[in-house]
Amino acid sequence: MPVTADLLDAARAAPGFMPDDEGTALYEAARAVAVPGPLLEVGSWMGRSALYLAAAARETGRQVVTVDHHRGSEEHQPGWEYHDPTLVDPAVGLLDTLPRFRRTIADAGAEDVVIAVVARSEVLAPLWATPLALLFLDGSHTEESARRDQDAWVAKLAVGGTLAIHDVFPDPADGGQAPYGVYRRVVASGEFTELPGTGSLRLLGRTSSPR
Structure with missing residues (x-):
């Protein structure tokens, strides 16, 4: 489908940190989910994922909901490795990636399928009641925030739905351990079965309701 190919090309060209093989695996996982419901990502940065x-x-007739406060994670703040001063809103002195995110989505012609919610994930979660077909966790990677996202959203994934977790590195030398901790806790719950992943992207299918 040409429109889908255009969106994938736009994703590859968009600013962000997700390698294309992992992004393609995320696309394939989302396309393969059989249960009804929207796709929801926690952590959007500038819209690549x-x-x-x-x-x-677009292929499956769903909507994507993105949840991000658009003030950047810890590593994006002044003095940290990934800080970009051009993203700071001078009026408030804080990062604001929302304009760049909106431009990414608009330039790709995806505004009809992407719904952006500007909020902290734990603030939105208590208001959310629709079972999710796919949940993609890629928010802030501190232990506290990663656990908070897990606690807020994993229970909202439908049985038969897919949980995707990004930046899972079993070896601390390769990256932070917070997403790996989320992955291990989810596996230990006994509610999921592991699906083939790619790189640092882990995929798990929900097989039973939360206990």
Whole structure:
């Protein structure tokens, strides 16, 4: 489908940190989910992963909901490795990636399938009642915030749905351990079965309701 190919090309060209093989795996996982419901990602940055999900959503008649406060994670703040001063809103002195995110989605022609919610994930979660077909966790990677996202959202994934977790590195030398901790806790719950992943992207299918 040419429109889907265009969205995948736009995802590859968009600013962000997700390698294409992992983004393509996320797209394939979202396209393969059989249960009804939207696709929801926690952590959007400038929209790259949202476009991989949008390609799957367009093929399957779904919507993508992105949840991000758009103030950046810890590593994006002044003095940290990934800080970009051009993203700071001078009026408030804080990062604001929302304009760049909206431009990414608009330039790709994906505004019809991507719904952006500007909020902290734990603030939105208590208001959310629709079972999710796919949940993609890629928010802030501190232990506290990663656990908070897990506690807020994993229970909202439908049986038969897919949980995707990004930046899972079993070896501390390769990256932070917070997403790996989420992955291990989810596996230990006994509610999921592991699906083939790619790189640092782990995929798990929900097989039973939360206990």
